[in-house]
Amino acid sequence: MSRPSAPTTPAPDGPRRPTDADADDATRLDRATSRAVRSRSMRLLGSMLRPRRKALALAGVLVVLSTLGQVAGPWLVSVAIDSAVPDLMDGDARTLTIVGSAYLVAAVAGGLCAGAYVRQAARIAQGVLLDLRRRVFRHTQLLSLEFHESYTSGRIISRQTSDLEALRELLDGGLTGVVSSLMLMIFTGVALFLVDPVSGLVLVVALVPAWLLTRWFQKHSQLFYRQQRTTSARLIVKFVETMTGMRAVQAFRRESTTEAEYHRLGEEYRDANLRIFSVNGRYQPGLVLIGNVAVAAALAVGGWRVYSGALDVGVLVAALLYVKRFFQPIQQLGMFYNSFQSATAALEKVSGLLAEEPTVVEPRRPVALPRARGTLRLQDVTFRYGDGPVVLPDLDLTIPAGQTVALVGTTGAGKSTLAKLVTRFYDASEGRVLLDGVDVRDLSTTDLRRAVVMVTQEAYLFSGSVRENIALGRPGASQEDIEAAARAVGAHEFIMDMPEGYDTDVNKRGGRVSSGQRQLLSFARAFLADPAVLVLDEATSSLDIPGERLVQHGLQTLLADRTAIIIAHRLSTVAIADRVLVMEHGRVVEDGTPADLAAGDGHYAALNAAWQDSLV
Numbered sequence: 001m002s003r004p005s006a007p008t009t010p011a012p013d014g015p016r017r018p019t020d021a022d023a024d025d026a027t028r029l030d031r032a033t034s035r036a037v038r039s040r041s042m043r044l045l046g047s048m049l050r051p052r053r054k055a056l057a058l059a060g061v062l063v064v065l066s067t068l069g070q071v072a073g074p075w076l077v078s079v080a081i082d083s084a085v086p087d088l089m090d091g092d093a094r095t096l097t098i099v100g101s102a103y104l105v106a107a108v109a110g111g112l113c114a115g116a117y118v119r120q121a122a123r124i125a126q127g128v129l130l131d132l133r134r135r136v137f138r139h140t141q142l143l144s145l146e147f148h149e150s151y152t153s154g155r156i157i158s159r160q161t162s163d164l165e166a167l168r169e170l171l172d173g174g175l176t177g178v179v180s181s182l183m184l185m186i187f188t189g190v191a192l193f194l195v196d197p198v199s200g201l202v203l204v205v206a207l208v209p210a211w212l213l214t215r216w217f218q219k220h221s222q223l224f225y226r227q228q229r230t231t232s233a234r235l236i237v238k239f240v241e242t243m244t245g246m247r248a249v250q251a252f253r254r255e256s257t258t259e260a261e262y263h264r265l266g267e268e269y270r271d272a273n274l275r276i277f278s279v280n281g282r283y284q285p286g287l288v289l290i291g292n293v294a295v296a297a298a299l300a301v302g303g304w305r306v307y308s309g310a311l312d313v314g315v316l317v318a319a320l321l322y323v324k325r326f327f328q329p330i331q332q333l334g335m336f337y338n339s340f341q342s343a344t345a346a347l348e349k350v351s352g353l354l355a356e357e358p359t360v361v362e363p364r365r366p367v368a369l370p371r372a373r374g375t376l377r378l379q380d381v382t383f384r385y386g387d388g389p390v391v392l393p394d395l396d397l398t399i400p401a402g403q404t405v406a407l408v409g410t411t412g413a414g415k416s417t418l419a420k421l422v423t424r425f426y427d428a429s430e431g432r433v434l435l436d437g438v439d440v441r442d443l444s445t446t447d448l449r450r451a452v453v454m455v456t457q458e459a460y461l462f463s464g465s466v467r468e469n470i471a472l473g474r475p476g477a478s479q480e481d482i483e484a485a486a487r488a489v490g491a492h493e494f495i496m497d498m499p500e501g502y503d504t505d506v507n508k509r510g511g512r513v514s515s516g517q518r519q520l521l522s523f524a525r526a527f528l529a530d531p532a533v534l535v536l537d538e539a540t541s542s543l544d545i546p547g548e549r550l551v552q553h554g555l556q557t558l559l560a561d562r563t564a565i566i567i568a569h570r571l572s573t574v575a576i577a578d579r580v581l582v583m584e585h586g587r588v589v590e591d592g593t594p595a596d597l598a599a600g601d602g603h604y605a606a607l608n609a610a611w612q613d614s615l616v
């Protein structure tokens with residue numbers, strides 16, 4: 001695992017780092033957090049735009065040229081009215097020809113530049129989005145298990161889907177429009193002051209209420225947009241959780257409860273949207289009104305000045321056109337503000353995700369361990385999840401190379417936690433985990449994952465063929481090696497019975513495998529990986545007797561010649577172990593061979609007796 005190249009955010013001033021979770025769950029952030037979150041988003045934006053400086057500069061030139069083309073229009077109209085038409089009346093058509101041609105050239109050149117600007121901006125926007133999409137994916141994969149166990153998959157999904165979608169909406173259309181609108185306003189304002197400063201002053205006066213209205217809108221809509229994103233994320237989380245847990249939902253008749261919760265979240269989402277429309281509904285007509293009043297005022301003042309001979313009619317027409325044009329982009333900006341707000345909130349969340357750092361970090365100078373033998377030592381290990389209670393208190397344990405250890409114990413005793421420490425999905429809070437005398441924190445991830453392989457209970461199969469799924473154990477393995485691994489664990493026969501043998505797609509009809517077969521495939525994968533240490537969380541699902549025998553046989557082959565830690569749920573598995581560790585509240589309370597412990601009068605003896613009874 002390499003360090004993420006995406007920018008990570010140093011902790012801003014303040015008691016604690018604002019995490020994505022904060023932005024996700026709270027719609028009202030305090031000032032300091034809100035500022036930190038915003039500057040984090042800006043840094044992310046900057047890091048994406050910086051490499052595109054040249055392309056941005058070109059887009060800037062194009063938008064300026066296209067705006068100049070547009071702004072020239074009213075001025076040329078004033079020249080036409082005040083000079084070209086009188087000249088024509090005197091029999092001289094040259095001025096009108098020149099002004100008419102200039103108008104045409106400005107319109108055509110402005111149009112061409114506007115088109116080129118839109119294409120250039122789209123190229124930049126699509127590049128930024130692709131970049132961000134890749135970063136989010138890469139970064140999420142790099143984050144440690146601790147993050148994935150606390151951050152629900154629904155929330156990660158909404159980062160990659162609806163949040164990136166909100167950014168796409170802004171970048172695709174909104175931002176291009178915002179920039180050209182702003183340009184148009186600036187250039188129109190300057191042009192107005194140049195042709196008629198008095199009308200310019202009317203505009204400045206009208207800007208005061210427009211500014212106040214915009215501030216009011218910003219203040220109110222910001223909160224509502226954040227609510228919109230939060231409620232939409234909750235809706236997605238609920239949906240994903242329900243769909244992924246469909247078996248449990250149906251088995252426990254939770255349909256009506258989940259439906260009621262989903263309905264409630266849907267209503268919250270609708271209400272957030274309605275609140276947004278309510279402020280939008282006041283802001284936009286308000287701006288239109290201010291714009292129209294400004295035009296009327298400029299017309300009244302200008303008309304009076306024309307009457308008194310202080311202003312030419314052409315200049316008044318140009319000034320009115322400019323005032324009208326000035327307010328058009330403000331309305332557009334108001335509309336873009338919508339997608340801008342969503343995108344800002346989305347960027348805050350995405351930047352929060354990217355600011356998360358892996359808790360299990362790759363060593364700077366790894367100790368090489370190309371061929372591990374498999375001696376494990378947990379030296380004075382204490383472990384707690386985050387700030388939670390101690391789960392493993394001061395554990396000291398040595399497992400010699402080649403030994404098969406079965407972990408048994410009550411639920412919540414810490415068996416899976418121990419497995420997660422040995423595989424370094426988590427680091428010990430205190431003490432050390434050593435593999436062949438080397439602290440696992442000093443091993444490169446490549447060496448560690450080659451030496452220690454974990455087979456999880458769910459025996460996850462990826463979409464693709466059976467062959468590809470087994471080959472994950474050792475990428476690049478030959479067909480012979482894959483088959484040999486499948487034969488060794490007893491999976492070859494059922495694979496050959498599948499419609500396309502090793503090429504059968506595990507997700508297609510006919511490729512569906514039973515839970516026992518799934519386990520055998522994951523054994524074959526682990527066999528192919530050939531690790532020095534195997535950590536196995538045995539599936540709890542009850543297999544039928546032939547199924548169990550098949551799995552048991554495969555397991556024995558898999559365990560030969562390597563160190564193994566098995567979280568054992570079956571008596572047959574414990575029986576093949578060299579040693580049994582009984583755990584309770586994070587401590588090893590019994591340690592011995594299965595036979596010795598069974599003969600004693602401790603926990604294991606009782607458990608063993610219960611197992612034996614269940615077989616009768």
Ligand SMILES: Nc1ncnc2c1ncn2[C@@H]1O[C@H](COP(=O)(O)OP(=O)(O)OP(=O)(O)O)[C@@H](O)[C@H]1O
Pocket residue numbers: 149385388391409410411412413414415416417418
């Ligand atoms: N990701 C986690 N975050 C916080 N606490 C956790 C986490 N995973 C487990 N725990 C807690 O740690 C303790 C030990 O859990 P662990 O999963 O290791 O037990 P276990 O012996 O494997 O149980 P089981 O047989 O039910 O799987 C439990 O109290 C559990 O609540």
